[in-house]
Amino acid sequence: MEQPNPSSLSSPASPTSPLSELVAVRRQKLQAIRDLGIDPFGGLFESTGTVAEVRDGFEEGRCVSLAGRITAYRDMGKSRFLDLSDMGGRMQVYVNAKEVDETSLAVSAQLDIGDFIGVEGECFTTRTGESSIKVRSLKILSKSLRPLPDKWHGVQDPETRYRQRYLDLIANPSSRAIFLQRSAIVREIRRFLDERGFLEVETPMMQAVPGGAAAEPFKTHHNALGMDFFLRIAPELYLKRLLVAGFPKVFELNRSFRNEGISRRHNPEFTMLEAYWAYADFQLMSVLVEELVCHLAVMLGNKDHQVHHRDGEGNVTKTINLSRPWKRASYNELIEAAVPGWFSFDKAGKIARCAELKLDISHCPEEFEMTQHVFEKLVEEKTIDPCFVTHVPKELVPLARLNDADPSKVDVYELIINGQEISPGYSELNDPDLQRERLEHQAGEEQQKIDTEFLEALEYGMPPAGGIGIGIDRLVMLLTGAESIREVILFPHLKQRIQSASSNT
RNA sequence: GGGUUGAUAGCUCAAUGGUAGAGCAGUACCCUUUUAAGGUAUUGGUUCUGGGUUCGAGUCCCAGUCAACCCA
Numbered sequence: 001m002e003q004p005n006p007s008s009l010s011s012p013a014s015p016t017s018p019l020s021e022l023v024a025v026r027r028q029k030l031q032a033i034r035d036l037g038i039d040p041f042g043g044l045f046e047s048t049g050t051v052a053e054v055r056d057g058f059e060e061g062r063c064v065s066l067a068g069r070i071t072a073y074r075d076m077g078k079s080r081f082l083d084l085s086d087m088g089g090r091m092q093v094y095v096n097a098k099e100v101d102e103t104s105l106a107v108s109a110q111l112d113i114g115d116f117i118g119v120e121g122e123c124f125t126t127r128t129g130e131s132s133i134k135v136r137s138l139k140i141l142s143k144s145l146r147p148l149p150d151k152w153h154g155v156q157d158p159e160t161r162y163r164q165r166y167l168d169l170i171a172n173p174s175s176r177a178i179f180l181q182r183s184a185i186v187r188e189i190r191r192f193l194d195e196r197g198f199l200e201v202e203t204p205m206m207q208a209v210p211g212g213a214a215a216e217p218f219k220t221h222h223n224a225l226g227m228d229f230f231l232r233i234a235p236e237l238y239l240k241r242l243l244v245a246g247f248p249k250v251f252e253l254n255r256s257f258r259n260e261g262i263s264r265r266h267n268p269e270f271t272m273l274e275a276y277w278a279y280a281d282f283q284l285m286s287v288l289v290e291e292l293v294c295h296l297a298v299m300l301g302n303k304d305h306q307v308h309h310r311d312g313e314g315n316v317t318k319t320i321n322l323s324r325p326w327k328r329a330s331y332n333e334l335i336e337a338a339v340p341g342w343f344s345f346d347k348a349g350k351i352a353r354c355a356e357l358k359l360d361i362s363h364c365p366e367e368f369e370m371t372q373h374v375f376e377k378l379v380e381e382k383t384i385d386p387c388f389v390t391h392v393p394k395e396l397v398p399l400a401r402l403n404d405a406d407p408s409k410v411d412v413y414e415l416i417i418n419g420q421e422i423s424p425g426y427s428e429l430n431d432p433d434l435q436r437e438r439l440e441h442q443a444g445e446e447q448q449k450i451d452t453e454f455l456e457a458l459e460y461g462m463p464p465a466g467g468i469g470i471g472i473d474r475l476v477m478l479l480t481g482a483e484s485i486r487e488v489i490l491f492p493h494l495k496q497r498i499q500s501a502s503s504n505t
Numbered sequence: 506g507g508g509u510u511g512a513u514a515g516c517u518c519a520a521u522g523g524u525a526g527a528g529c530a531g532u533a534c535c536c537u538u539u540u541a542a543g544g545u546a547u548u549g550g551u552u553c554u555g556g557g558u559u560c561g562a563g564u565c566c567c568a569g570u571c572a573a574c575c576c577a
Contacts, residue, residue: 018549019515022531072540079537096537113530127538150516150529152541157512159572171516264574363577484573497571 022147029110030143036106040143045118052088058123058131066091066133067118067141069170070111072151080108081132084119087176092132093119104138113151114144162492175487181300182476182488188299189253189273189472192292198249198275203238205231205255211451212236214442216259218268231257234469237454239276240428243465244457251275253472264484265420268493271472276428280466285425286388286413289468290326293386293422293475297322300479309481320418320478321385328413330391335371338378342371368395381419388413388425398438401427418478423470430465432458 212234
């Protein structure tokens with residue numbers, strides 16, 4: 001490890017800045033602890049359990065040990081109350097001058113909010129009825145050298161919350177809750193799929209030809225091979241190779257990367273679930289997704305399948321009803337319902353109707369693009385409860401299997417919830433010649449963008465299959481009520497700030 | 506890429522163009538069951554950066570940086 005330069009730890013730009021004074025005071029306490037012959041950055045501490053576990057096993061007089069971070073400090077002279085916190089909660093500990101050993105008492109005089117400590121003592125209930133630990137001995141495990149955010153207001157500034165997520169997680173319980181829920185969701189998806197016989201696999205994130213979606217990739221370079229690679233925009237073409245290999249049910253739940261805009265709903269790296277099921281079709285996949293999402297909602301405590309989104313004050317702003325069965329409707333039918341007579345208009349009529357509806361279609365030269373714009377604005381954005389959109393025009397989804405009865409449509413669904421696309425599902429195309437034709441058409445001039453090794457694999461024979469993709473970030477937004485993707489990604493991408501010489505500012 | 510809004514103490518926020526304030530945190534003292542502990546006193550500011558207008562700018566104007574939101 002690189003040794004920190006001591007001069008960079010104070011603030012050379014402004015050695016007398018208020019922050020550096022606060023840091024200096026903490027460093028004095030650090031030294032005072034060292035002067036007691038104690039290492040303020042301790043090692044192993046064996047605790048009875050987490051805060052929640054100690055709380056669960058609370059029994060008057062029981063001896064326990066507990067480690068955590070000090071999040072509040074109430075000094076009453078000869079006795080002190082500390083709040084010890086971890087991810088799962090808060091436990092009050094009581095330090096009485098008469099009841100702790102001398103060293104612990106001396107250390108306890110040098111503590112600050114933010115320090116990690118370990119205590120040993122017995123469970124007792126205070127006069128006000130709070131389960132607490134009466135400390136016999138106390139050990140400092142890590143001295144915090146910088147002041148923590150306001151204990152009551154937490155961190156409000158979104159920039160600080162994203163750049164220094166650790167502060168957000170320390171200070172804001174609502175943020176902690178989102179990431180604990182995200183973790184639970186991901187864990188439960190894996191369990192759910194495992195239970196149904198799906199095999200989790202890992203396929204390349206660095207690909208010579210980025211396929212499986214239409215998106216701008218990130219480029220990188222492998223020195224030893226002397227060749228460029230792309231970060232994957234989707235795992236699809238490798239998962240399909242595994243269908244060729246004979247795995248009947250596979251999934252991958254991991255990161256993909258798209259070199260496109262950043263917004264409330266887009267992060268350049270995002271987490272996606274893709275699952276493929278041999279001999280199934282898009283209808284079967286839609287049932288699987290429906291079961292999965294409902295299962296997750298119930299797991300998170302939405303027993304009535306109602307997911308409530310709330311504002312800052314906790315008032316319900318939106319309720320999403322996930323009760324099954326979910327609505328299924330064809331693309332054309334939904335558009336007809338939104339704009340009656342839409343498909344009876346010719347091109348000029350459609351342009352006129354869009355003008356009346358105040359829809360800007362200047363970027364839509366083709367009729368199907370106008371229709372798609374109407375769909376996005378008047379159907380998708382207004383669909384809150386789940387809806388599987390089926391019988392999508394083939395122009396919009398060039399890689400899917402054509403519908404047997406109506407070859408102008410493809411056998412896919414687009415699942416819309418809360419005004420955004422959550423998951424597409426396909427009956428996968430397994431005709432290698434047709435697939436090649438479609439990819440060549442899609443690539444146009446840029447034939448090098450075609451993954452020919454994938455096409456070769458298809459020629460060995462891929463079973464018919466159903467496939468799905470689910471944007472995990474958006475799914476977490478949906479289930480936790482987060483309004484921005486940055487609220488559900490621990491370290492969202494922001495523009496780099498110019499590094500100042502001082503690490504204290 | 507375009508538009509709107511914002512950046513003030515470690516944190517959360519105030520401040521008609523006229524002496525930059527409060528709460529929390531910090532520091533000192535009091536207090537042996539407090540819990541957003543309490544009481545008394547107190548430290549702390551390059552008002553994001555750079556220009557400009559003005560007798561005087563946190564405040565008005567211009568440019569830039571970063572962020573949030575909306576649009577493309």
